[in-house]
Amino acid sequence: MPIKNHIKQSLIIAFWFMILTFPIMVIKVNAIQQTIDFRWANFLWVGIFTFFASMIWNYFLRRNEEQKKTDIADDIPLVHRLLQNDRFRRPFLGLLAAFFIAYPFVFPMYHTSIMISALVYVMLGLGLNIVVGLAGLLDLGYVAFYAVGAYAYALLNLHFGLSFWVVLPMSALLGTLFGVLLGYPVLRLRGDYLAIVTLGFGEIIRIVLENWDDFSNGPRGISDIPAPTFFGHHFGQHDAMIYMYFIVIALVLMTIFFVNRLENSKIGRAWIALRDDEIACQAMGIDKFKTKLTAFALGATWAAMGGVVFAAKTSFINPMSFTIWESITILCVVVIGGMGSAIGVIAGALVLILLPEYLRAVAEYRMLVFGALQVIVMVFKPDGLIKSVRKVYTFNVQEKAIHEQTHT
Amino acid sequence: MRWINIGLGLAVTGIIGFFVVRELLIDPLYFFELFLGGLTRGSIYALIALGYTMVYGIIQLINFAHGEIYMIGAMTALIVASVLGLWGWNTAVIAILAVVFAIVYSCAYGFTVEKIAYKPLRNSPRLSALISAIGMSLFLQNYVMLAQTPDYLPFKSLIPDFHFWEPYAHIITSVELTIIITTVIVMILLGILIKFTRIGKAMRSLPVMWDRSTFSSDFWQGSKPLSQRFWVVSALSRAQCWDRWYWVFPKAILPDISTVNMKMYLPFPSWY
Numbered sequence: 001m002p003i004k005n006h007i008k009q010s011l012i013i014a015f016w017f018m019i020l021t022f023p024i025m026v027i028k029v030n031a032i033q034q035t036i037d038f039r040w041a042n043f044l045w046v047g048i049f050t051f052f053a054s055m056i057w058n059y060f061l062r063r064n065e066e067q068k069k070t071d072i073a074d075d076i077p078l079v080h081r082l083l084q085n086d087r088f089r090r091p092f093l094g095l096l097a098a099f100f101i102a103y104p105f106v107f108p109m110y111h112t113s114i115m116i117s118a119l120v121y122v123m124l125g126l127g128l129n130i131v132v133g134l135a136g137l138l139d140l141g142y143v144a145f146y147a148v149g150a151y152a153y154a155l156l157n158l159h160f161g162l163s164f165w166v167v168l169p170m171s172a173l174l175g176t177l178f179g180v181l182l183g184y185p186v187l188r189l190r191g192d193y194l195a196i197v198t199l200g201f202g203e204i205i206r207i208v209l210e211n212w213d214d215f216s217n218g219p220r221g222i223s224d225i226p227a228p229t230f231f232g233h234h235f236g237q238h239d240a241m242i243y244m245y246f247i248v249i250a251l252v253l254m255t256i257f258f259v260n261r262l263e264n265s266k267i268g269r270a271w272i273a274l275r276d277d278e279i280a281c282q283a284m285g286i287d288k289f290k291t292k293l294t295a296f297a298l299g300a301t302w303a304a305m306g307g308v309v310f311a312a313k314t315s316f317i318n319p320m321s322f323t324i325w326e327s328i329t330i331l332c333v334v335v336i337g338g339m340g341s342a343i344g345v346i347a348g349a350l351v352l353i354l355l356p357e358y359l360r361a362v363a364e365y366r367m368l369v370f371g372a373l374q375v376i377v378m379v380f381k382p383d384g385l386i387k388s389v390r391k392v393y394t395f396n397v398q399e400k401a402i403h404e405q406t407h408t
Numbered sequence: 409m410r411w412i413n414i415g416l417g418l419a420v421t422g423i424i425g426f427f428v429v430r431e432l433l434i435d436p437l438y439f440f441e442l443f444l445g446g447l448t449r450g451s452i453y454a455l456i457a458l459g460y461t462m463v464y465g466i467i468q469l470i471n472f473a474h475g476e477i478y479m480i481g482a483m484t485a486l487i488v489a490s491v492l493g494l495w496g497w498n499t500a501v502i503a504i505l506a507v508v509f510a511i512v513y514s515c516a517y518g519f520t521v522e523k524i525a526y527k528p529l530r531n532s533p534r535l536s537a538l539i540s541a542i543g544m545s546l547f548l549q550n551y552v553m554l555a556q557t558p559d560y561l562p563f564k565s566l567i568p569d570f571h572f573w574e575p576y577a578h579i580i581t582s583v584e585l586t587i588i589i590t591t592v593i594v595m596i597l598l599g600i601l602i603k604f605t606r607i608g609k610a611m612r613s614l615p616v617m618w619d620r621s622t623f624s625s626d627f628w629q630g631s632k633p634l635s636q637r638f639w640v641v642s643a644l645s646r647a648q649c650w651d652r653w654y655w656v657f658p659k660a661i662l663p664d665i666s667t668v669n670m671k672m673y674l675p676f677p678s679w680y
Contacts, residue, residue, distance in 0.1 A: 020516055023509070024483060024555045029490040031562055036491055042555075061528065138535065192470060328542060335539045368550035374543025375525045382532030 006058065014051035021046050060380060077386045079343055100249060104242045112241050116313055118353040119248040120306050125333040125345040126255045127302025132331065133340035133388070134268060135295035136275030137187070138195040140327050141202025144182065145175050145300040147209060147322035149307020154222040154317055155215075164228035168308050175304025179297035187292045202327055210319040221318025225311050244313055251309065255302060259342055262298070271295050272340070329353075336377055338384025347385050440579055448584040451591035458598060468534065472541040473521055476548035481514035483552055486563055493564060503566040521548075 025046055028037040082088045104112040124146065131139045152171040156162040162170075186197045209216045216222070227240040228247060235243055262268045270291045273281045282288050311317050329352065337348020355373070359366035377385065432439045456478055463471045485506040492502045525544045529537040570582040602608040 016520075020513070020520060021555075023487045023513065024480070024552055027487050027491060028556065029487060029494070031490065034494060036494055132535070192464075195470070331535075332539055332542065335533075335535045339533065339535065364554060365550075367546055368554060371543045371546030371548075371550060375540050375547065378532075378536045378540035378543065379525070379528045382529055382536040384536075 006055065009058070010051050010054040013054040014047045017050040018043055018047045064380060077389070079347075079386050080389050083343075104245045109238060109241055112245050113313075114354060114357045116241070116245055116248050116309075118350050119245075119252050120309050120313070121330065121333055121349040121353045122252050122346050123248075123255050123302055123306045123309070124330050125337065125349045126252075126259050126342060127299045127306070128330050128334050129340065129342065129345045130259065130262065130271070130302075131295050131299035132334050133345070134263065134275065135271040135292060137292060137295065138191065139198045139296070139299070140195045140324070140331065141182070141198035141200070141205075142299070142303055142330055143322045143324070143326040144202040144205040145178055145303035146307040146310070146326065147205050147319070148178050148300075149175055149304030150311040150317045150321070151209065151216060151222075151307070152304065153308040153311045154225050157225060158222060164226070164308070164312050168305060171304045171308045172301045175300040175302070175307075176297045178304070179300025180293060182300075183293050183296035187289060187296065199324065199327070202322075202324060206319050206322050209322070216319070219318060219320070221316060221320075223316045225315045225317065227315065228312055244309075248309055251305065256342060256346075263342070267291065267294060332374065336374065336384055338387040341384065341386055341388030344384050344386035344388065351385070437579070444580045444584060448587050451588055455591055455594060458595070467526060467530075467537075469526060469537050469541060472538065473525070473545040473548060476545050476552075477514050477518050477521070479552065480517050480548065481510040483556065484513040485510035486561060487556075489564065489566060499566060499568065506566065517548075 022043065025042040026039050028039060029035075030037065082092055103115060107115075124142070128139065128142050131137050131142070149171040152174050153164065153167045156167050156170070182198075182201050186194060186201065189197055210219050212218070227235070227244060229235075230243060234240075263272075270281070270286050273284070273286065274288065274291055278288060310321075314321075333348045333352050334345055335348075336352060337346070338344025356366055356370055359369060362369065381387075431442075456474070460471065460474050463469065463474065488509045489502050489506040492505060497505075521544055525540045526537055529540055565583065567583045567586050569577065570585075573582045573585065602612065
């Protein structure tokens, strides 16, 4: 199609959007003073903006289509290629490590603080990745386990004075327990039905916390949750933040290690197989229910640990921190990062949590931009930012045969 | 196991039934007021749910932006009604025009949202489309909040108190009556559309074909007769579009809360 047609098409789209946004963008009724404002400038801006936006949009859509046609085999993400290549692998990881170690000392406390939240989301994302990405169970109530962890630390500390380091493993166990308890009745369901039931469970936990005043202090929440100590030593505010940062880094590394090992283990393969084809899986003798339950419980374990860290970091929790919106954010982390790919989920969490913070420069427009970016990422990269790559074992029969022939 | 389930179900129903009957015996009039109020609310939700299920049934997507389109329908009706109200038009004309505009605009928005956020994702993982829908929902919410206002807005009642209805007005107001009647009519129309018209049949046939294992993208590349393809494609985009007609209708004439509360649509009304 020549360029003239593209311009014509974009003009039509711009005109369509001008009409579409007319009542909301242009007319503004002031009900108190009984006046109507017509903001005609907006009308023009919408037209100009959508014209260029649609030109760019269509250009990239066409490019995407063409790329899909030409190279199907060679679309392994850059990061994977970097990591597979031994020459780049070491320096790349070294640089990354240096950056993360230097981070809290170089940047001010505010940045350390938001980085901690982002890293907590890395943990949560990796946990949910087990459930959604690997086992293919859409869980919209993931925040329930996060709340369990956070409240476990807050309450155990309040009543029994247990420290962070004691509660952390306990909450992991508690998370697993809750995962099994909630998972047991709901895992008979499939697909979207499962999503809705888990959503219901997430809400139940939140509403119980909100209304059971004697137990959880209701909507007022629990404050003065102590930060973790270092062998009984308490830090000042600034040092406590840096300490927290390194704890989270350690936990994230542990999570990455575990998730990676799980993914390549027998049970990890069972999850992936279950995601791809349930019936074939059962025919192969995989216990469907047990496998699903393990995924659910292990995902919950990480959510609970993330909850403990969250409570220790913010030192104040209330049920409002655990709304459905939180579950959705974690799900976005997983899907935008790339389902089933650990590197993708890490990248997704960092982008998704840090981006709104840095978008504060555009203050009130930030959620607008954020929503639009979500759509754009999904349209142009439907498999996520860094998509998962299945392990491929190549065995070149011909080459081996030639090799053997030359030797004999 | 089965008997335990049945027993549990009966027990829950029994407990709820007991309280309902008790309320009825204590104060019948109050009971009916509550009942009809609930029915009015419920019928609006039912219409929204109908739109929802049409989208879900056809493109197999949990449409997170559904509530936002509903909100846009309400906003459009509100803007049209208040502009015409300030110009001093007749209330009946305003009501009709507000409804028409609400229908047309939410239809257009549904169409546009589908073209931008869902259509490019048809051959992608289902969760990607879900996230795209969430993004769209966030975008639309913030777009209206920025362009208009995040506050409560008054919505003047467009339905007069019918004279002939006065004797029963203490049980059910004429506004509620209008909502219930509209809902019933619209549901019947929708039923006819789905069952008997060509577009309805095309819509119903889609989920079967949409099964990923049997339905590949070859289908779009032209292996089927053109006319058939056309109907399928247009059914897909219109599923987004047609259903809006039905539920925006009562919302446009829903002054019973007398406010359009945008916060009510935050953050996932579609679920409730």
